[in-house]
Amino acid sequence: MIEVSIFQIYVVFIIILYIIRRPRIGKDEPPLVPYTIPILGHTFNYIFNTKKFIKECKEQYGECFSIYVFGHTMTILSRSSLTDVFRNPDDFDLTSATNEILPLHQLLIYNGGTCRESVKFHAKTTREQVSGKLDTNIGVVQKYLLKGMEKWIGDCNEPKIVYSAWNMVNGIIALPIANIFVGEEAASHEDLVKSLENLAFDLGPLFMIPPILSFIHQKLHEFVITLPMKFGWNPVSRHRETVMNRVRPVIETRLKEKNMLGENYKPYNDLLEYYMNQPDFDYTKPKNLPYHVDNLFVMTFVSVNTTSRAAADALYDLAGRPELLNELYEEALTIDRECNGSLTVADVKKMVKLDSFVKESLRHNDNILNLVHYMISKSFTFSNGFTIPGGRKIILYTDDMLKSKEYFGVDAEEFEPFRFLNKTSPATKVDRSYIVFGGGRHACPGRFFAIYETKMFLHKLILKYKVSTKSGKIEDKLLIGPFSLPSQSGIVFENRN
Ligand code: HEM
16 A cells, blocks of 8 residues: 655645646736746745845846746836826726735725725715815814824923834824814724724734745635634724724714704714715614724724824934934924914925925835735736736835936935925825825825825924934834835934923
């Protein structure tokens, strides 16, 4: 009788895997970068040597090429082929590719997470309720930024060192957002604010699980990371409970007010009121309030950590450059005197040096690759002539575009805080090369709010504190594979008075 050892089974398994997963590249496709280790392909370089590896691939194979990572062929796009993605939103889908990494459809069980259709609603909500209401929201943003700074940073009469400042900045940035989302009454409860503040951070570990099982099948990774949720573990549940407990009495009071006052009812200016005005709103039905709270959570995902990330990066960029801090302080002081400490939208527009600095800081976000999409049409031909088949995963080489000499000049790699000054190129302006907010039809609709909040935060901070890095140097961001995170080193806060 033939005895089969585990080792033999393993070898047969690997051979079958190799045959099944071997990339097959069509004749008009972008070139596949050669690799030496079967199955593993470029995975090691992709994770541990991303910057150099992708740069060298582009130099050798051109603006558009494919690599083999985690058992799949992925096409890397830069320059004109990258722009093609933004120009052809019907052919590329960000949501389905993002859901693979962060399975929102399993976490937000009442609204089913995000899909192309529901994102239209969130984009409309953002345009109408958040970015479209800067004038109305600015007072709330200012009030709660100051409260947040008081709580998180304090007086700093003695110098105070803060490590991992993203956490702290996230707390400050989340407070105004909570207030314009659920209104001042519900947001007066610390547990609700904490929930909105921590929601995305709590899901961070899911992002960090390397998709090892994708070597066998993409769906296997998704299946395993969502397994705990099938057994009832859901990190969103307790946040949903907290938010529902806090908003339910507010909804009841508002409905009573509406009944009593009729036409004289003065609508509140927050997202909660916006949801209450949706035709499908009926909080008495068991699944209705959780459904709207899940929508609120999508808005929280897209707004809180993104904006706090931008603000934290800018804070580190500022703290490492004392001469810049002095120059921005002069501008802040002039505007503060003119508006007597109470900012309007027009005052924020006057912060032109700060705007240029924030834009430069965003340009230096240092993500190498970003915005993974699936190509969802039968096939797609780029303007450079290459074709990819339906179902192909693509990712954008954003760092290459954001640091291109062609668009940003010979010093494109340098950090020049006033690069955009007097160039009619505000931080909110999306164009072919400035792609931190994406581009085309899906370009981030929240960018107007995000930039306003970030500028107002920095303005108030610069007026009150001197900030510097503990090391006295410009701090680098942390790199995890192709993605970056804000530095975790110490920042020193010192009261100006
Ligand atoms: C600095 C902060 C932010 C950054 C860097 C950022 C970045 C982005 C990016 C890159 C996209 C994808 C664009 C594309 O597919 O072309 C996006 C989409 C989106 N963002 Fe933002 N965002 C920020 C803040 C916000 C805020 C504050 C909100 C809401 C209050 C928001 C709401 C949205 C929505 C609803 C979409 C989906 C748009 C669509 O698919 O049509 N974002 N954002």
